[in-house]
Amino acid sequence: MNCLECRELLQRRLDGESIPAQTVEPHLSQCPDCREQHAAAQQLLDALKHDPTPEPSADFAKKMTSLIVEDRDERHDKLRRRVWLTLALAASVIVGLILAYYWIPRPTATENKPNPTIVDNSKKDIPPAPKLDRPKEAPTRVDVPSPLAKLTDRWVDTTRDHAKVLTAVAPLDAVPLPEFPMNPAVRDAGQEVSDGVRSVMRNARRAFDFFARELPMPDLAGEKN
Amino acid sequence: MSAEDANLVRRCLKGEESAIQALVERFQPDVFGLCVRLLHHRHDAEDVTQEVFLRIFRSLKKWDSTRPLRPWIVSIAINRCRTWMTQRSKLPETADYLQESAASPPTDDGAELVREIRDALVELRWEYRSVFVMYHERGMPYEEIAEAIEKPIGTVKTWLHRARLEILDRLRRRGMISEVEHELP
Numbered sequence: 272m273n274c275l276e277c278r279e280l281l282q283r284r285l286d287g288e289s290i291p292a293q294t295v296e297p298h299l300s301q302c303p304d305c306r307e308q309h310a311a312a313q314q315l316l317d318a319l320k321h322d323p324t325p326e327p328s329a330d331f332a333k334k335m336t337s338l339i340v341e342d343r344d345e346r347h348d349k350l351r352r353r354v355w356l357t358l359a360l361a362a363s364v365i366v367g368l369i370l371a372y373y374w375i376p377r378p379t380a381t382e383n384k385p386n387p388t389i390v391d392n393s394k395k396d397i398p399p400a401p402k403l404d405r406p407k408e409a410p411t412r413v414d415v416p417s418p419l420a421k422l423t424d425r426w427v428d429t430t431r432d433h434a435k436v437l438t439a440v441a442p443l444d445a446v447p448l449p450e451f452p453m454n455p456a457v458r459d460a461g462q463e464v465s466d467g468v469r470s471v472m473r474n475a476r477r478a479f480d481f482f483a484r485e486l487p488m489p490d491l492a493g494e495k496n
Numbered sequence: 497m498s499a500e501d502a503n504l505v506r507r508c509l510k511g512e513e514s515a516i517q518a519l520v521e522r523f524q525p526d527v528f529g530l531c532v533r534l535l536h537h538r539h540d541a542e543d544v545t546q547e548v549f550l551r552i553f554r555s556l557k558k559w560d561s562t563r564p565l566r567p568w569i570v571s572i573a574i575n576r577c578r579t580w581m582t583q584r585s586k587l588p589e590t591a592d593y594l595q596e597s598a599a600s601p602p603t604d605d606g607a608e609l610v611r612e613i614r615d616a617l618v619e620l621r622w623e624y625r626s627v628f629v630m631y632h633e634r635g636m637p638y639e640e641i642a643e644a645i646e647k648p649i650g651t652v653k654t655w656l657h658r659a660r661l662e663i664l665d666r667l668r669r670r671g672m673i674s675e676v677e678h679e680l681p
């Protein structure tokens with residue numbers, strides 16, 4: 272027997288196999304290295320036998336059971352909540368789709384009207400709006416019987432009437448400005464603010480005109496009838 | 497045993513608290529024993545044992561009833577311990593931890609030898625350590641260990657043999673072998 276075979280037998284003994292002493296004895300008596308290893312193995316087995324594994328506290332199983340039940344209930348609740356939330360979301364999406372189907376008006380094919388301009392763009396400082404190719408089937412405002420359109424019409428009319436009355440009663444040029452002694456620097460600053468505001472207003476007006484051109488117009492002839 | 501385990505699991509899945517407690521009582525020596533030996537720390541072992549049982553019951557539905565239950569449970573415990581060790585290795589060790597993890601001072605040669613074996617165990621590669629603990633501490637046969645770690649039996653044997661040799665070498669290096677004995681049981 273050589274050292275390798277002796278170690279193989281040592282492993283088998285450590286596995287719990289019964290090896291006759293006379294099989295290893297001749298080699299162990301000659302080989303101090305293997306002898307020491309076999310002795311160490313014996314002491315290892317003895318030590319493991321005399322050192323039982325610690326156990327958890329006496330009430331561990333009971334505490335663990337309540338923890339497991341608690342955890343299970345919590346997970347069930349969470350799952351239930353998630354299912355309800357998913358169902359509620361799905362239901363609201365379906366209701367939304369149904370409402371959208373019945374409420375959103377669908378455009379009807381009507382005669383296409385030319386797009387009249389809202390403002391007089393013959394003035395030099397307002398460039399004419401770029402001509403855009405309008406789709407032939409574009410709906411006019413008449414086709415969209417929106418309360419918003421009617422409301423806007425009413426506001427426009429009212430504002431125009433008020434302006435007419437005001438300019439007739441007191442033309443802006445005729446309104447005298449109060450004569451106070453004023454610091455010239457402050458007066459210049461006021462003038463600059465006024466110029467600035469005017470230019471902002473002009474640009475705002477241009478921008479508005481540009482977009483207003485594209486708004487559909489009411490069927491004026493129809494309204495008169 | 498397998499039919500008994502399957503029946504116990506079925507009752508647990510139905511929500512029977514008595515079955516849950518029975519399953520915990522049945523496997524707590526294995527789970528806690530593995531945790532305490534692998535982590536070398538009683539307090540950590542209790543925490544990890546709790547986590548392991550929670551995981552076991554969360555995934556009990558996934559257990560294949562045609563396979564033995566014990567290796568399945570042991571595999572969860574081993575994996576959890578390994579994760580815990582990885583997380584712990586990232587934390588700075590506190591004085592409190594070292595104090596608790598150290599074994600009680602030896603009172604005689606036998607206790608000193610035990611402490612030496614435990615220290616040797618901690619220094620082993622994870623695979624060697626877990627196989628050694630499963631075999632020598634929990635008395636699991638090779639087949640169950642192979643099932644638990646999902647490796648061939650040959651690999652389990654190789655790892656176990658290497659683990660033993662490393663521990664024996666350490667004991668010899670440290671002069672723990674008192675006298676030469678020839679006889680093995």
Ligand SMILES: [Zn+2]
Pocket residue numbers: 273274275277298302304305306
């Ligand atoms: Zn030899």
